[in-house]
Amino acid sequence: MSRQASRGTESKKMSSELFTLTYGALVTxxxxxxxxxxxxxxxxxxxxxxxxxxxxxxxxxxxxxxRCHDFRETADVxxxxxxxxxxGITPSITxxxxxxxxxxxxxxxxPLVDFVELPDNHSSLxxxxxLCGVLRGALEMKRSPDLGPGDMEVLGVSIRKEEAEGMCxxxxxxxx
Amino acid sequence: MADAALFEFLHTEMVAxxxxxxxxxxxxxxxxxxxxxxGMGFRVGQALGERLPRETLAFREELDILKFLCKDxxxxxxxxxxxxxxxNHQGTYVLQDNSFPLLVRMASGLQYLEEAPKFLAFTCGLxxxxxxxxxxxxxxxxxxxALPACKFQVVIQKA
Numbered sequence: 001m002s003r004q005a006s007r008g009t010e011s012k013k014m015s016s017e018l019f020t021l022t023y024g025a026l027v028t029x030x031x032x033x034x035x036x037x038x039x040x041x042x043x044x045x046x047x048x049x050x051x052x053x054x055x056x057x058x059x060x061x062x063x064x065x066x067r068c069h070d071f072r073e074t075a076d077v078x079x080x081x082x083x084x085x086x087x088g089i090t091p092s093i094t095x096x097x098x099x100x101x102x103x104x105x106x107x108x109x110x111p112l113v114d115f116v117e118l119p120d121n122h123s124s125l126x127x128x129x130x131l132c133g134v135l136r137g138a139l140e141m142k143r144s145p146d147l148g149p150g151d152m153e154v155l156g157v158s159i160r161k162e163e164a165e166g167m168c169x170x171x172x173x174x175x176x
Numbered sequence: 177m178a179d180a181a182l183f184e185f186l187h188t189e190m191v192a193x194x195x196x197x198x199x200x201x202x203x204x205x206x207x208x209x210x211x212x213x214x215g216m217g218f219r220v221g222q223a224l225g226e227r228l229p230r231e232t233l234a235f236r237e238e239l240d241i242l243k244f245l246c247k248d249x250x251x252x253x254x255x256x257x258x259x260x261x262x263x264n265h266q267g268t269y270v271l272q273d274n275s276f277p278l279l280v281r282m283a284s285g286l287q288y289l290e291e292a293p294k295f296l297a298f299t300c301g302l303x304x305x306x307x308x309x310x311x312x313x314x315x316x317x318x319x320x321x322a323l324p325a326c327k328f329q330v331v332i333q334k335a
Contacts (some may be wrong), residue, residue, distance in 0.1 A: 014224050014252035019178035019186065021223045025216040026190055047193055051185045058181055086179045111178055115223075 016088070020114050027127060037124035044126070048133020056138040059085065072096075075103050078135070087111050180255055187278060190216070191294045213297035214304075221305020224249070228309075238332065241310055242269050249306060253299075254278075267332035271303075272325070279324035292320040296328075303328060 030040045059065075063081055068074040075093050084090050089111065095104035112128045126132075194209045235241050246258035250273075260272040278295045282288045296318035304316045313333040320326045 014227065014249070015180060015255075016178050017224065017227060018220070018253055019183045021220045022183060022186055022190075022216070025219050026186070028219075029212065029216055043193070047189045050192070051189050055181075055185055058185075086182055088178065 016111075017114070020111055023112055023130065024116055027125075031122065031125070037122055037126075041124070041126045041129045044129035045133040045136070048130040048135075049137035050133075051130070052134040052137020052139075053141050055086075055134060056141045059138070060142075071100060071103075074139070075105075079105055082138075083107075183253075184277065184281075187295075187298060188281070190298070195294065210293060210297045213294070214301035217298035217301025217303075218305035218308070219301075220298075221302035221307075222309050223305075224252075224302070225306040225309025235310070238267075238312070239263065241307070241312060242271075242330065245303060245306065246271055249303075253302070267334065269330040269332075271328040271330065273328075274325045276324050276326045279320070279326060282323055284323050286322055288323060289320060292323060292326070293318070296320070296326060300328065303330065 027040070027044070030043055031037075034040050034043060059082055063085060065077055065081055068077060079091050079093050083105075089107060089109055091105040091107045093103055094106060096102070110128060112131070116127065118125060118127060191213065194212055235244065242261060242263070246261050250256065250258045254273075254277045256273075256275075256277070258271050259274045261269060262272075263269045276296075278299065279292060282291065282295070300316040300318050304314055307314045307316075307330070315331045315333060317329050318326055319329070
């Protein structure tokens, strides 16, 4: 009985570390393939984007979340449903712009950086940049069909002060 | 606590990225991409193995370790057990998965047979890496007769 239980715990622990470890191996490989941190950041963003456009379908199928009526709802769904489902954390939503078209997500405990130490020669590396691409890809797929092509764009998702605050992300929306 | 789907999405994108980035489409270039994937899998397998609690590492026999891979490791990584394990009791093991999750998204049968090795390389490395942490040196190869079933062949290297 106790042997079964400890087996389950081991599996669970390994399972949750698999993604973190694989991500670490990926970033290490990209740092070898590309000469500078900027290119690695771009590559992570691009890969994240490709993942995001597929992930959104998986998310909608599993979460039963309905259509978001405004950007605040979108922010809530991202932080409280999506991040919880995929990374087991709930970032806090802060820093709303006066126009309500920009916000920040703060990750207190970023699971991607578990066991990770960045060497000094990679000061421009945005380690978690994949997450930005994922958000960008997912949001772009689900912008409202009622809006015209120029009416809403996810202009940027960026990470600021990664070390101090975890991740900050902002999406921008323009209504026609 | 990362969701299992994230690993699958990431793995698919990693395979795509390595192939897109590879300037050399010849068989020689393919080999490099495959070995890069295997290397990444190896490091991850090693790290996973290192995180096992001490008691687990007190296996009695080589076969126990292989059974561990087929049950505990496979469940942790792919949420299912290996479907069969065969051995010649002389250091060669064949692990068969009839529905390998990283192949399932591709068509079943003989379509995309050529693409399959790309989706197995990381996992071959993973197996070899975990074995390495458990004190076993091995060679791991994979073969696919018809998707999504595949076999992993583990050959133990005696010192």
